[in-house]
Amino acid sequence: xxxxxxxxxxxxxxxxxxxxxxxxxxxxxxxxxxxxxxxxxxxxxxxxxxxxxxxxxxxxxxxxxxxxxxxxxxxxxxxxxxxxxxxxxxxxxxxxxxxxxxxxxxxxxxxxxxxxxxxxxxxxxxxxxxxxxxxxxxxxxxxxxxxxxxxxxxxxxxxxxxxxxxxxxxxxxxxxxxxxxxxxxxxxxxxxxxxxxxxxxxxxxxxxxxxxxxxxxxxxxxxxxxxxxxxxxxxxxxxxxxxxxxxxxxxxxxxxxxxxxxxxxxxxxxxxxxxxxxxxxxxxxxxxxxxxxxxxxxxxxxxxxxxxxxxxxxxxxxxxxxxxxxxxxxxxxxxxxxxxxxxxxxxxxxxxxxxxxxxxxxxxxxxxxxxxxxxxxxxxxxxxxxxxxxxxxxxxxxxxxxxxxxxxxxxxxxxxxxxxxxxxxxxxxxxxxxxxxxxxxxxxxxxxxxxxxxxxxxxx
Amino acid sequence: xxxxxxxxxxxxxxxxxxxxxxxxxxxxxxxxxxxxxxxxxxxxxxxxxxxxxxxxxxxxxxxxxxxxxxxxxxxxxxxxxxxxxxxxxxxxxxxxxxxxxxxxxxxxxxxxxxxxxxxxxx
Numbered sequence: 001x002x003x004x005x006x007x008x009x010x011x012x013x014x015x016x017x018x019x020x021x022x023x024x025x026x027x028x029x030x031x032x033x034x035x036x037x038x039x040x041x042x043x044x045x046x047x048x049x050x051x052x053x054x055x056x057x058x059x060x061x062x063x064x065x066x067x068x069x070x071x072x073x074x075x076x077x078x079x080x081x082x083x084x085x086x087x088x089x090x091x092x093x094x095x096x097x098x099x100x101x102x103x104x105x106x107x108x109x110x111x112x113x114x115x116x117x118x119x120x121x122x123x124x125x126x127x128x129x130x131x132x133x134x135x136x137x138x139x140x141x142x143x144x145x146x147x148x149x150x151x152x153x154x155x156x157x158x159x160x161x162x163x164x165x166x167x168x169x170x171x172x173x174x175x176x177x178x179x180x181x182x183x184x185x186x187x188x189x190x191x192x193x194x195x196x197x198x199x200x201x202x203x204x205x206x207x208x209x210x211x212x213x214x215x216x217x218x219x220x221x222x223x224x225x226x227x228x229x230x231x232x233x234x235x236x237x238x239x240x241x242x243x244x245x246x247x248x249x250x251x252x253x254x255x256x257x258x259x260x261x262x263x264x265x266x267x268x269x270x271x272x273x274x275x276x277x278x279x280x281x282x283x284x285x286x287x288x289x290x291x292x293x294x295x296x297x298x299x300x301x302x303x304x305x306x307x308x309x310x311x312x313x314x315x316x317x318x319x320x321x322x323x324x325x326x327x328x329x330x331x332x333x334x335x336x337x338x339x340x341x342x343x344x345x346x347x348x349x350x351x352x353x354x355x356x357x358x359x360x361x362x363x364x365x366x367x368x369x370x371x372x373x374x375x376x377x378x379x380x381x382x383x384x385x386x387x388x389x390x391x392x393x394x395x396x397x398x399x400x401x402x403x404x405x406x407x408x409x410x411x412x413x414x415x416x417x418x419x420x421x422x423x424x425x426x427x428x429x430x431x432x433x434x435x436x437x438x439x440x441x442x443x444x445x446x447x448x449x450x451x452x453x454x455x456x457x458x459x460x
Numbered sequence: 461x462x463x464x465x466x467x468x469x470x471x472x473x474x475x476x477x478x479x480x481x482x483x484x485x486x487x488x489x490x491x492x493x494x495x496x497x498x499x500x501x502x503x504x505x506x507x508x509x510x511x512x513x514x515x516x517x518x519x520x521x522x523x524x525x526x527x528x529x530x531x532x533x534x535x536x537x538x539x540x541x542x543x544x545x546x547x548x549x550x551x552x553x554x555x556x557x558x559x560x561x562x563x564x565x566x567x568x569x570x571x572x573x574x575x576x577x578x579x580x581x582x
Contacts, residue, residue: 170515173544174471177566181477184569190484203473 034078034092039067041085041092056080091129098393099357100135101128105441106359107142109455121455150233168218175211179204234271235360238279239350241266246329247338247351252283253292259284279349283326289315290323299327304334306398306420307380317380317400321420325351337395337421339370342414355393355423357437365436366449369399370419377401377415384425386432388443394432396425462486463580466507468498468524469542470516474565478511481569482576495519499527502534509576512559514543514550522553529558538579542567 042052053063056077065071066081073081074093082089101124108119120127128135182200186192192200242249251257259280263273290313302308306320313320325338337353347360358364364371369381381399398420403413436442439451465482469475470493479489492501495516502510510528514521521541528534540561541554554562561575 170544173565174474177544178471178473178477180566181474181481181569185477185480188569196480199476203476207473 034073035067035069035071037092038063038073038081038085041087042067045085047085052081052084055084088126088130091126097128097132097135098355098387099352100132100139101125102357102437102441103139103142104128104135105455106438107138109440110142110146116455164221165218168214168221171214172211172218175207175214178207179211182207234268234275235348237268237272238276241268241272241276242279243351247326248328249280249283249326250328252280253287255288257284257287282322286319286323286326289313289319292328295323296327296331296333299324299333304422307382316402317398318402318416318418321398321400321418324420335423337423339368339419339421341370341374341417343374343401343416345371345374348416353421353423355387356395356421359438363451364438365442366451367433367435367447368419369397370417373399373401373417373419374415377403384428384430384432385435388434388436394424394427396422398422462488463508464488464490464505465509465511465576466502467491467511468495468501468516468521469493469511469513470495471513477569478572481573485573485577487576487580493517495521495524498524499531499534502528502537503531506533506537508537509580510537510539511572511576512539512541514541514554522557525554525557525559540575540579 042049049063049067050060053060056063057080058077062071063081066073078092079089082092085092104124104127105121108116108121108124111119182203186197186200186204249262252259252262257280259277262280263277266273266276268276290309295309295313298309298312302312304324306317306324309320309324310317322338322340325336327333327336335353336351337356338349338351339347339358340349341347345364345366347358347364350358350360352358358368358370368385369383372383373379373381378400382397383399384394384396387393387395399417401415401417403415434444434447436444436447439447439453440455442450442454444450445454465487467475467478467482467489469478469491472493475491475493479491482489490501490505490507492498493516496518498512498516498519512521512524516524521543525539525541528537528539535558538560539558540563541559542563542565543550544565551562560579563571563575
């Protein structure tokens with residue numbers, strides 16, 4: 001199995017090294033061939049090759065060559081085939097960014113059902129391909145809405161549970177109540193003797209002073225810098241921080257690096273800082289066991305094969321997976337995605353790459369090797385997967401679930417699953433496992449692992 | 461002597477205002493400011509009606525209401541809850557615990573006076 005794995009990666013490396021340099025990291029996914037798209041669209045619609053060929057006036061064998069990208073296509077023939085398949089020619093030429101497409105569908109799935117019913121889900125791909133700028137805007141706005149929703153929720157929780165704020169509000173309302181009640185008595189139709197008048201005037205005065213003091217205190221509290229914290233979840237803050245350097249933390253490559261200092265200097269606060277410290281500590285351990293220079297050299301020599309690298313350095317498989325995902329950018333390494341989850345399947349770390357992105361909220365597709373690995377701890381999983389759609393991404397995944405060292409008796413082990421993702425591996429004869437992003441936006445109608453129906457219009 | 465209203469509230473100026481408007485309307489108003497000893501005060505001289513604040517020092521008005529409804533001598537005393545917390549869940553909790561009425565601060569004097577007047581005369 002090990003040799004087979006090395007051979008496959010050898011082929012992957014040989015075929016991909018050049019395009020990587022020519023097209024950049026995102027080129028592999030961006031470069032899709034029109035023939036493949038024609039074939040996928042035709043199969044999606046259940047049309048026979050001969051029928052489409054006849055419609056456009058070419059032989060089935062010529063269409064076969066086109067579909068396998070052995071003949072260039074353009075002009076009138078492309079338009080004719082697009083018409084026969086009922087799609088826009090631009091879809092066959094450029095395709096749509098699969099990640100953007102998924103994000104657009106997710107955005108549609110998050111709005112109310114009335115509006116969602118009006119969204120032309122079936123034309124999302126066309127929209128993403130023809131107007132990528134507008135697609136990006138939809139995605140950005142959806143993310144903004146989600147972030148604002150989280151912020152509102154956080155502020156709402158704060159209003160309900162922050163004892164200092166609750167106390168300040170109570171003080172304010174009590175003072176206002178007393179002032180309102182006393183002033184009503186003073187201006188009421190009933191006559192008051194001078195003593196009562198004086199007492200209620202004094203009460204109003206003292207309550208107005210109290211109101212001023214508590215208002216100032218409350219404003220000061222609300223305007224304090226530490227209340228303007230990023231309200232997104234700590235894990236999102238950490239991932240955003242790590243993504244600035246593509247998950248490579250150069251300062252932690254030093255053997256003397258202190259994770260706590262690093263986290264304190266990050267600018268993150270509270271939970272996010274604590275989380276970053278634990279991530280940094282793990283990074284330092286990985287860096288110590290897999291020194292960067294030697295590791296990069298071995299990556300080249302062993303064609304980025306995780307199993308071979310784990311054997312060479314005598315380290316756990318999961319360390320290699322994390323280390324590969326944190327290789328420095330711009331040094332010719334292929335892009336690697338990473339996902340880490342706990343035994344409950346909750347994502348605790350996720351690094352996206354073109355063609356790969358797992359949703360944290362709403363539940364990811366359970367078919368990913370990341371989750372399969374949990375059912376067989378300590379056993380590495382190597383699996384090629386394919387995402388749905390005409391812009392299908394194929395990804396080579398390496399995963400392993402292992403127990404974290406507890407060194408304590410009678411304590412259940414903390415199991416953690418780690419998955420490394422390599423976009424666009426070379427084609428093999430072994431069919432890729434069909435997976436999705438999440439059920440709501442997955443068109444695979446016959447999936448036995450489906451948790452919930454797909455939104456209307458996703459099925460093609 | 462008019463019917464007795466016990467006002468359990470910790471804000472002195474609110475106590476003075478409510479006491480004034482109810483006394484002027486003919487009720488005998490007794491007051492108490494502490495949550496911990498409130499039940500003792502009620503048991504010592506059960507009133508005809510209780511106006512009960514929710515946020516009290518020592519013990520919450522909800523806890524006191526729960527005890528009132530669980531005690532034979534006090535279980536039928538009408539209770540109007542008075543609170544700065546006007547959230548629906550607080551209102552529902554008060555109703556579930558057996559409050560007869562729920563009024564939020566800042567309240568209107570007329571509203572307080574009319575409710576007590578109407579309830580006592582019913």
